[in-house]
Amino acid sequence: xxxxxxxxxxxxxxxxxxxxxxxxxxxxxxxxxxxxxxxxxxxxxxxxxxxxxxxxxxxxxxxxxxxxxxxxxxxxxxxxxxxxxxxxxxxxxxxxxxxxxxxxxxxxxxxxxxxxxxxxxxxxxxxxxxxxxxxxxxxxxxxxxxxxxxxxxxxxxxxxxxxxxxxxxxxxxxxxxxxxxxxxxxxxxxxxxxxxxxxxxxxxxxxxxxxxxxxxxxxxxxxxxxxxxxxxxxxxxxxxxxxxxxxxxxxxxxxxxxxxxxxxxxxxxxxxxxxxxxxxxxxxxxxxxxxxxxxxxxxxxxxxxxxxxxxxxxxxxxxxxxxxxxxxxxxxxxxxxxxxxxxxxxxxxxxxxxxxxxxxxxxxxxxxxxxxxxxxxxxxxxxxxxxxxxxxxxxxxxxxxxxxxxxxxxxxxxxxxxxxxxxxxxxxxxxxxxxxxxxxxxxxxxxxxxxxxxxxxxxxxxxxxxxxxxxxxxxxxxxxxxxxxxxxxxxxxxxxxxxxxxxxxxxxxxxxxxxxxxxxxxxxxxxxxxxxxxxxxxxxxxxxxxxxxxxxxxxxxxxxxxxxxxxxxxxxxxxxxxxxxxxxxxxxxxxxxxxxxxxxxxxxxxxxxxxxxxxxxxxxxxxxxxxxxxxxxxxxxxxxxxxxxxxxxxxxxxxxxxxxxxxxxxxxxxxxxxx
DNA sequence: CGCGGAGACCTTTTT
DNA sequence: GGTCTCCGCG
Numbered sequence: 001x002x003x004x005x006x007x008x009x010x011x012x013x014x015x016x017x018x019x020x021x022x023x024x025x026x027x028x029x030x031x032x033x034x035x036x037x038x039x040x041x042x043x044x045x046x047x048x049x050x051x052x053x054x055x056x057x058x059x060x061x062x063x064x065x066x067x068x069x070x071x072x073x074x075x076x077x078x079x080x081x082x083x084x085x086x087x088x089x090x091x092x093x094x095x096x097x098x099x100x101x102x103x104x105x106x107x108x109x110x111x112x113x114x115x116x117x118x119x120x121x122x123x124x125x126x127x128x129x130x131x132x133x134x135x136x137x138x139x140x141x142x143x144x145x146x147x148x149x150x151x152x153x154x155x156x157x158x159x160x161x162x163x164x165x166x167x168x169x170x171x172x173x174x175x176x177x178x179x180x181x182x183x184x185x186x187x188x189x190x191x192x193x194x195x196x197x198x199x200x201x202x203x204x205x206x207x208x209x210x211x212x213x214x215x216x217x218x219x220x221x222x223x224x225x226x227x228x229x230x231x232x233x234x235x236x237x238x239x240x241x242x243x244x245x246x247x248x249x250x251x252x253x254x255x256x257x258x259x260x261x262x263x264x265x266x267x268x269x270x271x272x273x274x275x276x277x278x279x280x281x282x283x284x285x286x287x288x289x290x291x292x293x294x295x296x297x298x299x300x301x302x303x304x305x306x307x308x309x310x311x312x313x314x315x316x317x318x319x320x321x322x323x324x325x326x327x328x329x330x331x332x333x334x335x336x337x338x339x340x341x342x343x344x345x346x347x348x349x350x351x352x353x354x355x356x357x358x359x360x361x362x363x364x365x366x367x368x369x370x371x372x373x374x375x376x377x378x379x380x381x382x383x384x385x386x387x388x389x390x391x392x393x394x395x396x397x398x399x400x401x402x403x404x405x406x407x408x409x410x411x412x413x414x415x416x417x418x419x420x421x422x423x424x425x426x427x428x429x430x431x432x433x434x435x436x437x438x439x440x441x442x443x444x445x446x447x448x449x450x451x452x453x454x455x456x457x458x459x460x461x462x463x464x465x466x467x468x469x470x471x472x473x474x475x476x477x478x479x480x481x482x483x484x485x486x487x488x489x490x491x492x493x494x495x496x497x498x499x500x501x502x503x504x505x506x507x508x509x510x511x512x513x514x515x516x517x518x519x520x521x522x523x524x525x526x527x528x529x530x531x532x533x534x535x536x537x538x539x540x541x542x543x544x545x546x547x548x549x550x551x552x553x554x555x556x557x558x559x560x561x562x563x564x565x566x567x568x569x570x571x572x573x574x575x576x577x578x579x580x581x582x583x584x585x586x587x588x589x590x591x592x593x594x595x596x597x598x599x600x601x602x603x604x605x606x607x608x609x610x611x612x613x614x615x616x617x618x619x620x621x622x623x624x625x626x627x628x629x630x631x632x633x634x635x636x637x638x639x640x641x642x643x644x645x646x647x648x649x650x651x652x653x654x655x656x657x658x659x660x661x662x663x664x665x666x667x668x669x670x671x672x673x674x675x
Numbered sequence: 676c677g678c679g680g681a682g683a684c685c686t687t688t689t690t
Numbered sequence: 691g692g693t694c695t696c697c698g699c700g
Binding site: 075076077102103104105129208211212243272273275276374375376377434435436437438439440481557558580581582583602604606607616620 | 677689
Binding site: 377380 | 691
């Protein structure tokens with residue numbers, strides 16, 4: 001059944017005040033922003049990719065295109081938000097119809113509107129990785145016929161299923177290409193996948209991959225909706241195109257099929273997400289799929305000094321699989337990058353601390369400094385040293401704010417009330433009650449389902465209002481262990497109170513704390529104060545969302561780099577920033593320290609097994625180098641304490657460092673000075 | 676069946 | 691060092 005699409009009157013063209021930043025090449029930007037679609041912009045690191053896209057959006061609006069005809073897809077929600085702010089500033093106008101965000105967040109918005117078409121209810125909840133794994137685990141248990149210890153674990157399985165979905169390949173083919181040792185398991189894995197899919201559907205939950213896959217299917221299977229969105233999103237702009245996977249590029253192609261107004265921007269040298277299914281060949285083959293595409297290269301770098309750029313060029317030159325491009329610096333000369341050899345990781349940490357303090361003396365803010373590393377645990381010693389020296393730092397840690405146990409416990413209350421079919425949230429809640437564990441939760445879930453399906457058997461419930469969760473809970477509380485009866489009654493009371501205020505997530509959090517979670521925290525965790533503070537913050541954070549649904553979507557979809565900024569405690573005190581290289585993508589800092597450049601750590605020993613991933617490691621190193629504007633320090637320890645076994649391991653200097661010609665770097669050898 | 680203690684095992688990157 | 695798993699006790 002076709003839908004009506006209301007055409008709004010064209011707005012008169014607005015006055016555009018693009019203020020080309022002084023250092024930028026104005027002609028170049030004008031050429032790119034006015035480029036006819038389809039267009040492919042190959043833009044090197046620091047060449048102002050984001051700025052180009054921002055101007056492009058502003059340009060389109062200036063041409064009289066209504067904001068709701070534009071879809072802006074970026075790598076993080078934060079990037080989209082910043083670009084949209086910038087556009088609003090440039091135009092001094094209302095651009096509220098403009099949609100911008102990650103593929104996942106846009107998928108979420110669209111799927112909520114049409115969930116009925118794919119057999120979901122609009123209040124579906126989103127599973128994070130951990131939840132998805134847990135659900136997968138119980139599917140494995142059901143399919144597994146005998147106790148086979150070599151059966152692939154939920155971790156591996158989650159990766160396989162995700163990769164298959166994102167590359168749009170059948171599972172058997174994915175196994176053949178990437179996990180050949182599991183090829184004989186294809187049939188079992190496929191049946192687990194089938195069960196996993198149906199369990200998600202009954203629970204009315206989606207995982208990350210579903211947000212893309214179901215979005216794609218929705219458009220593919222519903223001609224009217226396809227047409228609706230093809231007409232609505234008349235201009236598509238995609239940032240970081242080198243990191244899109246097959247599913248994402250197919251989505252773009254599907255929506256763009258009618259008008260072909262696509263502008264993609266990316267840099268194949270910065271492709272660092274292939275393990276997630278990203279395929280930088282999407283960029284290479286773009287001109288094949290869009291024969292009319294104009295290709296535009298930006299090889300000027302506005303960010304870094306020529307010395308840093310020379311190093312970047314030297315590093316990436318060893319890679320064979322790429323568009324050839326050579327970045328030229330637009331800035332004046334600076335200091336050579338420095339390679340620092342350290343004895344131990346602690347000495348390396350002291351080096352960073354001391355240098356950071358010196359730079360602060362020289363007038364740099366700590367905000368201008370960043371320490372980058374391959375994996376989260378590489379920053380361990382540095383964190384200790386920074387804390388010891390009292391230097392403020394912020395860190396994008398491995399554990400995300402929203403994935404910590406206490407945040408998830410509280411969120412489970414809100415999620416379950418919004419979506420009572422959410423099995424995982426229910427079980428999580430029930431297991432908080434003393435005396436109820438994994439098996440008990442399974443049984444109580446079955447009991448709850450039964451009360452839900454047959455409310456007539458339980459006179460206390462009102463059949464016309466199946467959402468009276470608290471009374472259903474009371475009804476099936478009989479099946480809870482006797483010693484848990486009091487806690488169970490308390491639980492159902494809390495739920496009934498929460499149902500009253502189910503559209504006020506902030507008040508819900510406070511109520512959950514008052515109703516006993518506070519006490520639970522106190523008894524369970526030694527760092528009870530911190531966790532309580534987190535929840536306090538979460539409650540404040542929730543205030544900004546008009547609906548519970550938006551709050552929950554936000555919890556599931558924002559990355560930790562974004563939450564860092566969102567935390568209300570963001571006092572203006574300058575902090576040195578610690579981050580993995582992956583999470584520093586798209587950012588820039590005056591001074592960058594890249595630490596732990598030891599062979600086996602960076603490049604990581606796992607990646608050296610395959611030649612393509614060895615090239616990707618080098619691209620990652622390239623990304624790290626090109627984050628620096630003025631100064632760059634590359635350091636490595638010779639000895640590193642091996643966590644746990646308390647024996648030290650001698651490290652080899654990273655092969656990335658030995659490959660660098662001596663004349664383009666300075667070498668510092670650390671000596672211990674006396675006070 | 677829940678829970679606490681003892682041992683094994685692992686350490687890539689994330690929307 | 692921290693998490694997950696298994697085992698035996700209550």
